[in-house]
Amino acid sequence: MGKVEDNEGNAAICLQNCKPCLTYPGVEGEALFCARGKSSAPKSKKGCNCGICDVQKKYGCDDLYYCINGACE
Ligand code: SF4
Ligand code: SF4
Numbered sequence: 837m838g839k840v841e842d843n844e845g846n847a848a849i850c851l852q853n854c855k856p857c858l859t860y861p862g863v864e865g866e867a868l869f870c871a872r873g874k875s876s877a878p879k880s881k882k883g884c885n886c887g888i889c890d891v892q893k894k895y896g897c898d899d900l901y902y903c904i905n906g907a908c909e
Contacts, residue, residue: 838907840871840895853889854903858882861903869902870895878904 840846850868854860859882861875869875870892884900886892897908 838871838873838909839897840868840891840908842868842871846871846891849889849891853885857885859884859901859903866903869906870897870899870908872907873902874906875903 847868850870854867854869859879861877861879863875863877866872866875868891870886881901881904886897886900886902892898892908895908899905899908902908
């Protein structure tokens with residue numbers, strides 16, 4: 837069970853950070869990797885904006901690259 841709530845508010849905040857990220861997989865409908873888990877088509881690491889994300893702070897997560905590594909547990 838992940839720590840981060842899967843809801844629309846968190847998904848909207850997520851896309852402000854994930855979408856401009858160079859590592860963003862860009863798969864239609866995917867977001868909130870820290871809650872939902874890794875992307876179905878992860879890219880190689882080219883930077884990660886999760887460190888500046890309010891969702892991450894709110895739930896006490898401090899990892900990076902959730903789209904590659906999976907959800908914050
Ligand atoms: S921590 Fe990363 S994956 Fe999670 S909501 Fe923020 S930008 Fe998205
Ligand atoms: S989880 Fe991190 S690396 Fe992946 S798209 Fe979001 S900000 Fe970029």
